Amino acid sequence: MEMAYTYWEGEGGWLIGYLNDFPDNWTQGKDITELEEMLLDLYINFKEEAKKETKQIKKNGKLRVPA
16 A cells, blocks of 8 residues: 655755645654655554544534524
């Protein structure tokens, strides 16, 4: 499986990037190899969190908002 990511060079030459499926979660690395390792760690963490969430019972409600 492959997952797309976006990256750019930040201050001090560090590479900053995020997984395109999770654009609000940035990480960084000294080079492309380290950046990809950090992105993989993010993906693994998201996957583990998703497993925890499926075990929880969630309910929906409706909030009355004054007009």
